[in-house]
Amino acid sequence: EPEVTQTPSHQVTQMGQEVILRCVPISNHLYFYWYRQILGQKVEFLVSFYNNEISEKSEIFDDQFSVERPDGSNFTLKIRSTKLEDSAMYFCASSEWQGVYGYTFGSGTRLTVV
Amino acid sequence: GESVGLHLPTLSVQEGDNSIINCAYSNSASDYFIWYKQESGKGPQFIIDIRSNMDKRQGQRVTVLLNKTVKHLSLQIAATQPGDSAVYFCAETSQGYQKVTFGTGTKLQVIP
Numbered sequence: 001e002p003e004v005t006q007t008p009s010h011q012v013t014q015m016g017q018e019v020i021l022r023c024v025p026i027s028n029h030l031y032f033y034w035y036r037q038i039l040g041q042k043v044e045f046l047v048s049f050y051n052n053e054i055s056e057k058s059e060i061f062d063d064q065f066s067v068e069r070p071d072g073s074n075f076t077l078k079i080r081s082t083k084l085e086d087s088a089m090y091f092c093a094s095s096e097w098q099g100v101y102g103y104t105f106g107s108g109t110r111l112t113v114v
Numbered sequence: 115g116e117s118v119g120l121h122l123p124t125l126s127v128q129e130g131d132n133s134i135i136n137c138a139y140s141n142s143a144s145d146y147f148i149w150y151k152q153e154s155g156k157g158p159q160f161i162i163d164i165r166s167n168m169d170k171r172q173g174q175r176v177t178v179l180l181n182k183t184v185k186h187l188s189l190q191i192a193a194t195q196p197g198d199s200a201v202y203f204c205a206e207t208s209q210g211y212q213k214v215t216f217g218t219g220t221k222l223q224v225i226p
Contacts, residue, residue: 004157031212043158043203043216056212091157098211105157 002026004106006092012112013082021077021109023092032075033093082113126223133191135220137204140185144206149178149189152201199224
C-alpha cells in the first residue's frame, strides 16, 4: 500500500536554528499538507499546498514557517528560527483529490527544540 | 468558532465487547465528520467518515452515528480486538475540504 514517507523520524535542534522537515507524498497525489501535534494534544492543521502554492494556512503558520516542493517528489516544511514551543510531532499528509478520501498521513517527525 | 471535542479521555473495554467512543461538535457548517485511529508512533489513519446529511454509516466492524440535533458523533467498534487499542480522534472538514479539524483524542484500551 502506498505510503507517505517522512524523514527524519526524530530531530533535535537548538533554539534559534533553522530546521527542514522532509516528506515524500504518495506519487500520484496532488494535494499536500502539514499538521502538528504537541505531545498529548490534538492534531492541528498548519498548511495545505496545491499547484505549487499555499491554498490555506492556519494562524500557527506564521512567517517563521515555509513550505516548498523543490522537485517532483519531495515536500518540505522549514522553520526558520525554532522556538521551544515548536517542539511537536509534525505530520505530512497528501491526497489525490480535494477532500478526505485517500487523505494519507505519514508517521511523523518528532521535533525537539532545546 | 469551530470546535470538535471528545467526552472521555480514556476508555477501557474487554476484548470481544463493543466499544462506543463519543464526540461533540459545535460547527453546524461542517460537511463531513471523520474518525481517525492513531497508533503509537504513527500518523492518524482514516477509519470512516459520514456526510452531514446522513445519520448512520457502517464499515467493517465500525459504525458512525451522527445526531445533528444535539451535535453528537459516535464511533461504535464491534467485537473489540487488542489491535483496536489506539487513540481515536473525531474530526471535521468543510469549506472546500482542504483542512481537517481534529478533536482531542480518546485512548481506547482493550483488556485481553
